[in-house]
Structure formats: C-alpha cells, structure tokens
Amino acid sequence: MTYLVAFGIIFLLAVIVIQIGKLSELAAKIRGEEVVERASNDTQGKALMVFMVVFLVGCVTSAIYYKNDMLGYGPLTSASAHGFELDHIFNVTLFFTGIVFILTHIVLFWFAYKYRSLDKRKALFFAHDSKLEMIWTIVPAIVMTYLVSTGLIAWNNIFPTLTAEDKHIEIEATGYQFAWDIRYPGADGKLGNKDFRLIDPATNSLGIDWKDEASVDDIILGGSDKIVLPKDSLIKVRITAKDVLHNFYLPHFRVKMDAVPGLPTSFIFTPVMTTKEFRDQLSKYPEWQIPSDPNDPEGPKKWETFEFELACAELCGKGHYSMRRLVEIVTRDEFNTWLAAQKPYYASNIRGTEKDPWDGKKLFPYEIKARGFELRSAVARYVDDTTGSMSNIINLDHIFYKTGVSDLNSEISKHELDNLVTLMGRFPRLRVELAGHTDNVGDAAANLLLSNARADKVKTYLVEKGVASARMIAKGYGQDAPLESNDTPAGRRKNRRTELKILSK
Numbered sequence: 464m465t466y467l468v469a470f471g472i473i474f475l476l477a478v479i480v481i482q483i484g485k486l487s488e489l490a491a492k493i494r495g496e497e498v499v500e501r502a503s504n505d506t507q508g509k510a511l512m513v514f515m516v517v518f519l520v521g522c523v524t525s526a527i528y529y530k531n532d533m534l535g536y537g538p539l540t541s542a543s544a545h546g547f548e549l550d551h552i553f554n555v556t557l558f559f560t561g562i563v564f565i566l567t568h569i570v571l572f573w574f575a576y577k578y579r580s581l582d583k584r585k586a587l588f589f590a591h592d593s594k595l596e597m598i599w600t601i602v603p604a605i606v607m608t609y610l611v612s613t614g615l616i617a618w619n620n621i622f623p624t625l626t627a628e629d630k631h632i633e634i635e636a637t638g639y640q641f642a643w644d645i646r647y648p649g650a651d652g653k654l655g656n657k658d659f660r661l662i663d664p665a666t667n668s669l670g671i672d673w674k675d676e677a678s679v680d681d682i683i684l685g686g687s688d689k690i691v692l693p694k695d696s697l698i699k700v701r702i703t704a705k706d707v708l709h710n711f712y713l714p715h716f717r718v719k720m721d722a723v724p725g726l727p728t729s730f731i732f733t734p735v736m737t738t739k740e741f742r743d744q745l746s747k748y749p750e751w752q753i754p755s756d757p758n759d760p761e762g763p764k765k766w767e768t769f770e771f772e773l774a775c776a777e778l779c780g781k782g783h784y785s786m787r788r789l790v791e792i793v794t795r796d797e798f799n800t801w802l803a804a805q806k807p808y809y810a811s812n813i814r815g816t817e818k819d820p821w822d823g824k825k826l827f828p829y830e831i832k833a834r835g836f837e838l839r840s841a842v843a844r845y846v847d848d849t850t851g852s853m854s855n856i857i858n859l860d861h862i863f864y865k866t867g868v869s870d871l872n873s874e875i876s877k878h879e880l881d882n883l884v885t886l887m888g889r890f891p892r893l894r895v896e897l898a899g900h901t902d903n904v905g906d907a908a909a910n911l912l913l914s915n916a917r918a919d920k921v922k923t924y925l926v927e928k929g930v931a932s933a934r935m936i937a938k939g940y941g942q943d944a945p946l947e948s949n950d951t952p953a954g955r956r957k958n959r960r961t962e963l964k965i966l967s968k
C-alpha cells in the first residue's frame with residue numbers, strides 16, 4: 464500500500480512538472496522567448512542558491528543529529544584496541560573530504576548563480592592556466608599521500624605478524640549459506656588440522672582430521688550459541704568459507720574481513736570492553752534509556768538488552784540476514800569457566816563411532832580427568848545411598864583388551880584401573896565382583912572362557928597394585944547377559960564390557 468501511494472505521488476509530481484513546462488512554453492510564445500528565458504535563468508540561479516543552503520545545512524544538521532548512532536561517536540566508541548586508531552583515520556579522512564565536500568558545493572552553486580545568463584553577458588574562455596593546474600594537482604596529491612600513508616601505517620599496526628611467543632587465542636570462523644561454524648581450540652590451545660576431503664555433511668561438516676590429536680578437544684559452537692571471547696586478550700580469527708564469498712564483520716570491534724572459499728584470511732584484535740561495560744556506557748545516553756520492546760514499557764531498557772554481533776557483510780544469498788550471531792565479551796576468568804564447560808565436538812559426536820581413529824587405542828587427558836571424576840562419584844553415590852534402590856553395577860568403560868585375547872591393553876586401561884585401586888583404598892569395606900561380558904560373535908563356550916580370563920586379568924592387576932584379593936571376585940558371563948541387541952555394531956560394542964558389581968559396602 465505504501466509503495467502504491469509513493470508511486471502515485473511520484474507520478475502526480477511528474478505530471479505537474481510536465482504541465483509547468485508546457486505552460487512556460489506557452490508564456491514564452493506570448494511574451495517573446497528571450498525575456499522569458501532571462502527571467503527563468505534568474506529564478507533558477509536564485510533557487511539553486513536556496514537549494515545549496517538547505518542542502519548543506521541539512522547535511523550538517525543531520526550528521527550532528529544522528530551522530531550518536533554512528534560507529535565511533537557518542538556511546539559507540541570502539542570495543543577493540545585497534546578500533547580507536549581506525550576511527551581516528553576515519554575522522555581525519557572525514558575532515559579533508561568534508562572540506563572538499565562543502566567547498567565544491569558552495570562553488571558549484573555560487574557559480575551557477577553568479578554567472579547566470581543576464582543581459583548580454585559573455586562567458587570568459589581560457590584554454591590553459593598553469594597555476595590553476597598546479598593547485599588542483601599538488602594539493603590533492605599531498606592530501607592523498609598523507610591519507611594513504613597513515614592508512615598503510617595503521618593497517619600494518621592492526622595486522623602484526625604473530626609469533627609463537629605472542630600469547631593469543633586462535634578461533635576459526637567458517638561461513639556458509641547461511642550460518643557460521645565457530646571452532647575453538649579447546650584445552651590445548653591448538654586448532655586441529657582440516658582437509659576438505661574429510662568433509663561429511665552428517666558428522667564432520669568442517670572436514671576436521673580426527674587423526675590430528677589437536678582436533679580431539681576442539682569445540683564447535685552450536686548454531687545459535689553466543690560467541691564468547693575474553694576481554695584484554697589477543698584474538699586471532701581464522702576466517703574461511705565453504706561455498707560463496709562471505710564477510711566476517713564485527714562492527715563494534717571494527718573487525719571486517721572477507722571469508723573466501725579456498726583462501727584462508729584472518730583478523731587479529733583485542734576486545735577492550737566486556738558486554739556489561741559496553742552496556743553501562745550506553746546507559747548514559749537518553750536514546751538508550753527507552754524500553755527495548757515498545758509494546759512493553761515496563762520491560763528492560765534498550766541498553767540492557769544490547770548485544771555485540773557478528774554479521775555477514777557480503778550479500779551472499781537470500782538467507783544472508785540469518786548469518787547474524789551474538790557475541791559476548793567476558794572477563795578472562797568467566798571465559799575460562801565457560802570454555803571448560805564446553806564439550807569437545809569429538810567427544811560428543813565422534814568418540815566410539817566407526818569414524819573414531821582412536822577407538823580403544825588412546826584416551827585423551829580431558830577424558831581421563833572426566834572419567835576419574837565420574838567413576839569416583841558413581842561409587843560414592845552408591846556407597847552413600849540409603850534407599851537401596853540404586854543399581855550396584857557400574858560399567859568400567861575405559862578398560863580395553865587386545866582384540867580376541869584376554870590381555871589388557873594396559874597403556875590405556877591403566878587410568879581406569881588405577882582409579883579403581885584408589886577407590887578400593889578410599890572405601891575399605893567395599894567388596895566387588897569384576898564381571899566380564901562378550902558379544903555373541905564366535906563360539907559361546909569360547910566367549911565364556913574369554914570373559915572369565917579377562918575378568919581375571921583385571922583382578923590380577925588390582926592385586927598387584929595392593930588391593931586384597933579377598934575383596935574381589937572375578938567372573939565371566941560370556942555372551943549370556945547382553946545389554947542391547949547383538950544385531951548392530953553399536954549394540955555389540957556395548958555388550959563387550961567389564962562391569963564393577965558392588966557386593967557389599
């Protein structure tokens with residue numbers, strides 16, 4: 464409807480202009496061409512002067528009026544360290560271009576007025592003026608040289624070459640239609656390798672190489688999770704894209720870099736304000752004191768709901784707008800707590816599946832730590848339980864054997880076994896059964912023997928470490944007590960297990 468009205472207004476204006484044109488033609492015929500033309504030149508010359516004043520005053524007042532909405536002014540000062548320098552360069556450029564903008568407009572309209580055709584005035588014609596040529600070549604050249612060189616110096620400052628000594632956090636942003644995958648390096652501080660040949664839309668959309676041990680603790684944020692970063696830390700963002708050109712844009716941090724498929728780019732910046740501090744800064748301005756939701760006047764104020772954001776600044780397709788992500792800057796301590804609470808992608812999606820190159824071969828430090836805690840609390844819960852309703856069976860997930868034989872894969876099983884030794888010491892009244900189970904592959908009698916032998920091996924290890932033999936029974940159940948159906952590889956994997964059955968506490 465609005466479009467229709469706007470179109471109607473434009474159409475009517477066009478009709479009016481045409482009618483006025485016809486009218487002046489008619490008047491010219493009646494009064495004589497020359498007189499009318501002179502009068503019209505005079506009016507147009509004066510009208511152009513009026514236009515110039517209205518236009519320039521409009522430009523300046525609107526710039527002043529909207530100043531606080533522009534990045535770099537009012538409350539929207541830079542939230543990153545390098546941003547102040549960038550804002551300064553923008554202001555210097557604005558100063559010079561502003562002078563040129565105002566002067567050229569004054570001259571343009573003044574000339575149109577001053578030299579409007581009146582009487583029989585003749586135009587002055589000259590073919591060449593060296594002085595004039597010098598002025599309008601040398602002055603812009605000096606200004607341009609100054610602007611370009613200060614810009615280059617700033618650019619070099621913003622993009623330092625980071626060495627291994629520069630403590631920084633490197634994260635990775637991969638743009639695609641229409642979202643960002645944000646990857647954090649995890650506890651080791653290193654992002655694992657990627658290879659596009661490993662891309663699998665279902666389980667590995669980034670093509671991360673799980674054989675690279677740096678990958679296994681990498682964290683990939685969920686699609687709507689906030690990007691959390693610490694204040695006062697050097698952050699390097701590796702920027703890349705999977706399909707078309709995108710652009711990694713953090714307006715409040717003056718960070719903007721193309722995300723190009725096949726060509727990694729990066730940006731280095733240091734946030735200097737937490738989200739909370741930035742909100743406090745906004746709260747000092749009346750325009751941020753209004754309700755954030757106009758329909759809810761009692762609700763939170765606009766400054767209270769402010770969030771930093773990541774936008775794609777490249778028109779990359781019709782879902783382009785949905786690449787917006789929220790960014791939260793927190794203190795270093797809050798960041799560490801947040802990071803520690805994130806689960807590595809590998810741990811929740813790859814571990815123990817057929818894509819896992821480390822299955823039964825290696826345990827990673829974060830798994831050992833988490834598992835130790837899990838095992839201790841499971842036993843403690845059972846021991847402290849007074850209701851009697853808790854199961855007395857705890858699965859010993861991290862005990863592994865060599866394939867087909869009873870020998871322990873002690874290199875990776877020792878963590879779980881050593882935890883058991885500690886537990887038996889901490890709860891001296893504990894009596895347990897170590898129960899071996901197999902899947903249904905192969906002969907049932909052989910499976911029974913194998914499970915018995917494996918349970919024995921666990922017991923032997925514990926006895927060697929000082930646990931009294933009388934407190935433990937080793938027993939094999941073969942394939943007779945499956946947890947799940949043996950029809951699938953995942954089911955069979957669950958059924959091959961060693962259990963800790965608490966007999967008395």
Ligand SMILES: [Cu+2]
Pocket residue numbers: 638639708709710775776777778779783786
């Ligand atoms: Cu995009």
